[in-house]
Amino acid sequence: MSLATPLPPHDADRLVAAAMAAADVAGCVIRPFFRMGVAADDKSDQSPVTIADRTAERAIRAVLAERLPDHAVLGEEFGLERGGARYCWVIDPVDGTRAFLTGRPIFGTLIALLQDGEPVLGIIDQPVTGERWIGVRGRPTRYESRWPGTAGTRECPEIGLAELSCTSPEMIADAPTPHWDALRRHAKRVTWGGDCYSYGLLALGQVDIIAECTMKIWDWAALVPVIEGAGGRVTDWHGRPLHADSDGTVLAVGDPALLPGVVSLLTTGSPKHA
Missing domain, CATH: 3.30.540.10 (Fructose-1,6-Bisphosphatase, subunit A, domain 1)
Incomplete structure (x- = not known):
């Protein structure tokens, strides 16, 4: 934050x-x-x-x-x-x-x-x-919205209970680390598609984790205030704040308690550092 x-x-x-x-x-x-x-x-x-x-x-x-x-x-x-x-x-x-x-x-x-x-x-x-x-x-x-709903992420401290989302498998093919699939295996399930709409759903408590790469500043800059204002966190895959020279990876979690374990999975392939 x-x-x-x-x-x-x-x-x-x-x-x-x-x-x-x-x-x-x-x-x-x-x-x-x-x-x-x-x-x-x-x-x-x-x-x-x-x-x-x-x-x-x-x-x-x-x-x-x-x-x-x-x-x-x-x-x-x-x-x-x-x-x-x-x-x-x-x-x-x-x-x-x-x-x-x-x-x-x-x-x-x-x-x-x-x-x-x-x-x-x-x-x-x-x-x-x-x-x-x-x-x-x-x-x-x-x-x-014309539909009922209030912004706010949901409590989900365990990766095994989390809904994971990503725009496309092709995006992950260009990931800087090979460990995205480890996150997929630990999450409850993964859904594909959504672009920025998925981040809106995370801010409504419908999605718990989004991990993407090849993102430019115009892809992520608006997402940071929206998700953090709803109670979540947005970083790169190493857990670092995003900035103009970031490496293109973006990680969003609804429950901040998820962040250390997800970062570990994305960087090492294990949910906990050795």
Whole structure:
């Protein structure tokens, strides 16, 4: 958990309002393209990108530039603007483009704010189901939805009782250690798919552990305030805080008691250090 100072209430409210407005605009852009057979281009890393990704990021940037013109913005599709500012917004307009392309409503828009390089605000927005998670450092995570539910991770101190999630087996093929399968064998069960939506489910107490790799800063920055504000922890596979130069591994646990054992499994293949 970060020990940095929480945002002052007035600043936090103003920044949350800007992030919410940006998420609202992105949703208006994305929804008309959903299940409409939009074409996808392959980027240099072979990941797909669509008109929805690009247009939504432009819309988010426009809202933030209007409201907070002195802040930097880093987006997956269009890079960095106004670098060097103390505050930097980090955007993934459609996290889970493969899910979006195949009509699965488990993608999301991620909007984060970094203060001096640390995530202090994060939004996970699912524009089709109407779900939104709002995390602010120093505050409990808020969950907004047409369905009943309250943000909060669940108690699950034993790996053998834990629900484990990961976006895809292909992701694990590029893991920096060979021990992910040891975690899978110790967990109660594993489910695949979900992208950022799985992290929202962890913040609702539906999932207990998520361990992924090849993650860029726009993939994880918004998740940190959401999950930590719901009572969980987010680190790399070694249990270290995430930062811009992290190795791409991301570990999220709902019950902080899980963290030492899961880190040990991912790094050594054993639930306890020798």
